[in-house]
Every structure is written in structure tokens, then in C-alpha cells.
Amino acid sequence: MDKTVTIPRPDDWHLHLRDGAMLKAVLPETARDFARAIIMPNLVPPVVTAAQAREYHDRILAALAPGSRFTPLMTLYLTEETDPDDVAAAAASGLVHAVKLYPAGATTNSASGVSDFDNVRAVLERMAEIGLPLCVHGEVTDHDIDIFDREAVFIDRVLDPIRRATPGLRVVMEHITTENGVDYVKSSDRDLGATITTHHLIINRNHILVGGIKPHYYCLPVAKREEHRRALRAAASSGDPRFFLGTDSAPHTDPNKESACGCAGCFTATNTMPLLAHVFEEENALDRLAAFASRNGPAFYRLPVNQDRLTLIRADTPTDFPPRIGSADGPVTVFDPGFPVYWRVS
Ligand code: DOR
Numbered sequence: 452m453d454k455t456v457t458i459p460r461p462d463d464w465h466l467h468l469r470d471g472a473m474l475k476a477v478l479p480e481t482a483r484d485f486a487r488a489i490i491m492p493n494l495v496p497p498v499v500t501a502a503q504a505r506e507y508h509d510r511i512l513a514a515l516a517p518g519s520r521f522t523p524l525m526t527l528y529l530t531e532e533t534d535p536d537d538v539a540a541a542a543a544s545g546l547v548h549a550v551k552l553y554p555a556g557a558t559t560n561s562a563s564g565v566s567d568f569d570n571v572r573a574v575l576e577r578m579a580e581i582g583l584p585l586c587v588h589g590e591v592t593d594h595d596i597d598i599f600d601r602e603a604v605f606i607d608r609v610l611d612p613i614r615r616a617t618p619g620l621r622v623v624m625e626h627i628t629t630e631n632g633v634d635y636v637k638s639s640d641r642d643l644g645a646t647i648t649t650h651h652l653i654i655n656r657n658h659i660l661v662g663g664i665k666p667h668y669y670c671l672p673v674a675k676r677e678e679h680r681r682a683l684r685a686a687a688s689s690g691d692p693r694f695f696l697g698t699d700s701a702p703h704t705d706p707n708k709e710s711a712c713g714c715a716g717c718f719t720a721t722n723t724m725p726l727l728a729h730v731f732e733e734e735n736a737l738d739r740l741a742a743f744a745s746r747n748g749p750a751f752y753r754l755p756v757n758q759d760r761l762t763l764i765r766a767d768t769p770t771d772f773p774p775r776i777g778s779a780d781g782p783v784t785v786f787d788p789g790f791p792v793y794w795r796v797s
Pocket residue numbers: 467493558559588669670671672699701702715716717
């Protein structure tokens with residue numbers, strides 16, 4: 452008999468939907484399995500004000516299939532000009548659920564991010580007052596810091612000082628990739644959580660570089676050594692409420708990935724839930740998949756767990772995921788875990 456797992460319908464606490472033709476192409480891939488997602492604001496130009504977030508929210512709703520109940524949870528892109536009152540009003544209206552901090556230059560479309568953290572102090576203090584989470588891309592951008600060390604250095608040099616200077620600030624370390632990140636999150640019993648992506652549970656840095664460069668495994672923060680992947684798996688599958696799913700599914704067209712200077716991002720929206728079932732089965736933790744994908748995120752964001760359910764089935768034959776999806780901008784390759792996956796969504 453087929454093995455099945457039923458969980459409350461999951462949410463994705465870190466997602467890139469883009470805009471225009473790409474939004475239209477990728478949105479159904481997430482809306483199929485997920486009830487809600489925290490929508491990243493790194494568009495060109497970025498989603499900085501409440502008014503821009505409202506307009507983007509409405510474009511997402513307009514792109515949904517008729518009858519879809521998917522709910523986008525909007526974020527604002529923090530700049531050194533962000534107005535604390537605008538942030539507070541956007542949160543009070545229920546439109547905005549977090550503010551995203553990109554260190555300037557850290558990743559895709561982060562040029563408008565923060566260089567001098569003193570210039571965002573007033574916004575962070577207001578967020579602490581109202582309990583609005585700060586989602587952090589946790590990498591320093593200093594040229595003298597090795598790319599594989601940028602997360603660990605960020606924790607010491609930037610994140611810990613910000614948290615000490617702003618008591619009560621609720622922080623999500625986005626897409627942690629290191630044991631250092633896991634340990635830092637575990638060192639705090641309040642106001643700190645972390646998202647973990649599907650792909651960082653599956654690949655380490657060898658997957659990107661051994662036997663030829665694999666651009667579709669390149670993302671930021673870049674995948675680290677195997678010991679770090681193991682630490683991420685242990686954290687994700689532990690049931691610890693501080694760790695929850697944020698896929699960081701980040702579509703780029705194939706020409707933009709397969710290039711002399713390829714974009715960072717893995718597109719996992721299509722097959723994330725079957726891949727997670729595979730990973731959690733390997734970890735003997737299928738009974739904790741609901742905590743990671745469905746319960747811990749809503750608890751951190753102070754939202755209800757979805758009433759609706761999602762069932763995953765393990766079949767005798769591998770699931771055929773599409774190798775890529777089409778968009779009017781060009782094809783987008785779906786993340787290939789490199790092993791057969793027998794799970795599918797019922
Ligand atoms: O790999 C990534 N892609 N990491 C990010 O932080 C941004 C994202 C994107 O927007 O493409």
C-alpha cells in the first residue's frame with residue numbers, strides 16, 4: 452500500500468514571485484500546494500512603500516487563477532529612507548507582515564539595501580514596538596570576506612549588534628546555510644527564528660562545483676560544506692519551533708542562469724513538498740514535517756495554522772517533475788535534486 456502523510460496545508464515563509472510575465476508563470480506553482488507565502492520585495496524597482504506593496508499585492512491577486520485561495524503576505528524592502536510611520540501604518544492595516552533587510556549589494560536587486568545600519572535605527576525601533584518581524588538576508592558584503600564565511604561573519608558583526616541595540620525586535624534569519632546560523636538561532640529563546648530552504652537541505656557546495664559548474668545549484672547564500680547541510684537537516688527535522696520552511700524559490704530564465712555571470716537562485720516551487728517528504732523520511736522525521744512546513748511559521752508570524760490539509764503520497768515509481776516551466780520571458784529550470792523522488796502531492 453502507498454504510504455501517505457497528511458499535514459495542515461503548508462505556507463512558504465520566503466518566496467520570490469517577481470512581476471509581469473514571470474509572476475504569471477510561477478504563481479500557479481506555489482498556489483497549487485501552499486496557502487500563503489511571504490512575498491519578497493526585491494523587484495526592480497523594489498517594493499519600498501506601503502502604497503507600492505498594495506499595488507504589488509493587487510497584481511498578485513489579479514494573476515491568480517479564478518477561485519484560488521492563495522494569500523500573499525506582503526513585505527517592505529528596507530532602505531535608509533524608509534519612513535517608520537509608513538511601515539507602522541502598513542502593518543496596522545494588515546497588508547504588510549514583515550520588513551526585509553538586504554545589506555546593499557548582497558544579492559539579486561539589493562542595490563537599494565542598507566549600507567549604514569545607524570540610518571535604519573528609527574525604523575527598527577518602531578518595528579520592535581509594534582512586533583513587526585524583520586526578515587534578514589544574513590550576509591556581509593565586504594570584499595575581503597570569503598563568500599563561504601559571509602553568513603557567520605554577518606551574525607557576529609551585524610546581526611547580534613542590531614539585536615542587542617534593539618531589544619524586542621523580532622527577527623527571522625532568512626535561508627540559513629550554516630551550523631553557525633543554527634547555533635545562533637538556538638542561543639535565543641525569544642524574538643528569533645530562521646527559515647531554511649528546500650535546496651539547502653539537499654545540496655552542499657560540491658553539488659555546485661564538482662564535475663563541472665552547475666548554474667542551477669547556484670544561489671545566495673551559497674550552499675556550504677556537507678557538515679552545514681547536516682546541521683540544517685537536523686534543525687529542520689527537529690520540530691524546534693524556531694525553524695520553518697522558506698523556500699527562497701527564485702526564478703530566473705535559463706539564459707540568465709546559464710551565463711558567464713549567472714544569476715543566483717534555485718526554483719523549487721514546483722516540487723518542494725515532495726522533496727521535503729523525501730528529506731524528512733530520510734531523517735526518520737515524517738511526523739515533524741507538519742511542524743516545519745505548516746505550524747512553526749504561523750506561530751512565529753502570529754497567524755492561525757491553515758485549516759485545510761495537504762496529503763503527500765509515496766508511490767512505487769519515481770515522480771516525473773517537469774524539468775522546466777515556460778514563461779513569456781523564457782524557460783525556468785525546476786530544481787533537480789539529483790535522485791529519484793517517490794513522493795507526490797495527492
Ligand atoms: O539565490 C537567491 N536568489 N538569493 C537571494 O537572496 C535572492 C534571490 C533572487 O531574488 O533571485
